[in-house]
Amino acid sequence: MKKILILGLVALLLTGCSSNGSTGNEETKQIVNIYTRDSASGTREAFEKAIDLDVISNTAIEVASNGDMITKVKSDENAIGYVSLSTDLLNTGLKALNIEGVVPSVDTVLNDTYSMKRPFSYVTRAAGDYKSEELQQLVVAYLDYLNNSIEGALVVSAAGGIVDTSGKVAFSTLKGNHSILNQDNSHLTINTAGSTSVASTLQATLEAFSPMAGNFKFTMNQTGSSDGYKRVLGSEKDGVNQADIGFASRDFSDQEDVTSALNSGIYCIDAVVVIVNENSEVNDITLDTLNAIYAGTQTTLK
Amino acid sequence: MNNLKTTKLNKIIDKVVSNIYLLMTLISASFMLIIIIFILFKGLSPFMSNYQYGVVNFLDFLFGTQYRPDMGIYGVGFIIINTLVSALLALSIAFPISVLTALFVVKIAPQRLSEFMKVVIDLLASIPSIVYGVFAAGIITKFTMTIASMLGVQTYGGTSLLSVVILLAIMIFPTITSISISSISSVSEDLQHASLALGATKVQTNFKVVLLSAKQGIFAGAILGVGRAFGEATAVSMVAGNKMFGPTFGLFNTTRTLTSTMIAGLKETSGLDYDIRFSIGLVLLIIILITNFGLNFIKNKVGKTHEKN
Incomplete structure (x- = not known):
């Protein structure tokens, strides 16, 4: 009885470690981690519509709220995520990305140059x-x-x-x-x-x-x-x-x-802002790149 | 004459009071019944042919390996496995620690330390889960991330199965410990004296007599603990990552549990995506039931092997 239990546990741990091992080499170090909101979120809907996303990649992980998004992206140097424009990003350890060279702001939303927004x-x-x-x-x-x-x-x-x-x-x-x-x-x-x-x-x-x-x-x-x-x-x-x-x-x-x-x-x-960790080298991103990242066809930020 | 009157009065009071007790029992029992009926009704509705938002195939639901509400795919098969893996791993960490702690507190520790530890454990048990969640999101994930990067594994900022397991182990530890403490302290002194008189050492007595005599309570603690591990939603959803496919066995991969699935976006959704959460709740209830039966089975086994020895 005990032996069977222990054997099962050991087998479980071994499969666990081996599936990690295959993703743990040096080249995958810079893979971008995709963060998204839960599928009922209005922000997510606004974001996916803006980047014309059909189906989000399986590898994305879902966070529970705007605040959760900030916490997670702050603690992950390879993260990319999004929050609403009205979110105060000062001193959060996050960087807002320019979209197609356009800075996310009230002015750019109103003159229709900034494309990620929702009613x-x-x-x-x-x-x-x-x-x-x-x-x-x-x-x-x-x-x-x-x-x-x-x-x-x-x-x-x-x-x-x-x-x-x-x-x-x-x-x-x-x-x-x-x-x-x-x-x-x-x-x-x-x-x-x-x-x-x-x-x-x-x-x-x-x-x-x-x-x-x-x-x-x-x-x-x-x-x-x-x-x-x-x-x-x-x-x-x-x-x-x-x-x-x-x-x-x-x-x-x-x-x-x-x-x-x-x-x-x-x-x-209201507008959506794409955020990355403040240590990220990226400052500007295009809708196509965002689409490719979130669809899973591109695995790096650049 | 007077005496007879009082007896009569007392009988009437007895009757009334026992009826009040019966009423209270019926009320609490009916809550349970109402909840079960409500969840059954709501949870089974997406599989009925007349469901208004499009029928879900029951087998695809139960054995699916993808949970993608955005694509209309609701498979919880892998979530069931994930939930079992995280809860049972947490139990296998917390159980030995809890039982040994309880043994130490009751049998070995000096009086003062023992009283102090009991207070600490009761305090731990009463910390709200959201506080554990904030702690996990801030501290446990950092710890996991550090371990992972030492092993050369990239994580989602520490959000992973390992974080969930550590969090749950910490959360269920006080439950199991405090029930084990009361169970171990109620083991009869005579039994221990008998064991010592037969020449057994203190350690042998503690492990072979005290723990085995207290197994009923210890396993009750384990059942409550694993119930908490299965049912914990708020804290778990903060560190699980809600992966969309699975199952997850890798300790550094993100995971998704039944409860974290139920709670994600609950406030902002409607239609099928809302109703399906009741189906998941139903699955969770059944899993908790099966696990409790399993633990009971193991409990009985533990006694039997001893009797043969």
């Missing part, structure tokens, strides 16, 4: 499906502020979202369209759901808008992109977690039919 989308409940007529008018007014006013755009960009301010007007000119703004709304609560990535921009705009709109209250219940649609139009729209506006840090998918919504669209853009 922050929103969708509302269907017309007439709100707790009250007043609440519906308030949601419409908020979205007008968020999408069409200069004030809203400034708040979004201060909170890390990327917005094009051209074509926006001062909110004073929009205000006349919303009679709901002239009354006290402290009895109304706007509930939001969906992507956690939108939280900072969303909270900033709600906080800024509330004093202009009769001091309404709001509850943000951000749990992940897939809940955005689910809780305003989908399976949980009448459940305890129901919301008035749902958010996704991606476009809504085919399974998420937003045609019945009162309003839906994109209120700002």
